[in-house]
Amino acid sequence: MEILVATAIGFMTAAGVYLTLRKRTFAVVLGMTLLSYATNLFLFVTGRLVIDQPPILQKGVESYTDPLPQALVLTAIVISFGMTAVVVMMALGAFLEGGDDHVDLPATDRREPRPRPAQDEGAR
Template identity: 65%
Template sequence: MEILMSVIIGVLTTIGVYLTLRARTFPLVMGLTLMSYAVNLFLFATGRLSIGQPAIITDTASGYTDPLPQALVLTAIVISFAMTAFVIMLSLKAHAELGTDQVDGHRDEENVA
């Protein structure tokens, strides 16, 4: 289970970095979203992966999971949603003003000619 989680986190991070380094705004937004998913999975995995264990300690429970990573992931989901909405609106405004979706604001040479 740990190997699968680490591979998934690595793949999401790799794809996110690749898309972030593209010169277009939509791949940038998708790359940031995938990297935030990778961070959420990493935070969730820091609480030790255990299946079928409650997050609240009771007298009858044989064990429990750490609720702190779950709370951190919930907070990170809310923050990443707000960040994604802001970046989408920022890229739409830049596209409307500049007329291109290039990150640096320059048009492609093939579109200018």
């Protein structure tokens, strides 16, 4: 079971990273969504894999899974929704304003480092 979960996390991470490295906004958004799945799952399994022992207290049940990673991941899921929403909105705004959905700065906006004048500012 652990092997399956680990490979799933690894594969989703790889897919997420690959898509995040694309040059168009929507692919990046998809990549980040996948990365959040992988990350949430990863954080969750730091509580180790436990089957059929949900952290709901019941009479006569002695062993439960670790509730803390679950609580942390729960908020993480909601926050990643908020993040995805903001990123999508930014992507949409960039497309509407700029007319294309490139992630990178256009070549004209990439400035070379300004050559420093030979004299110091006092002489300027």
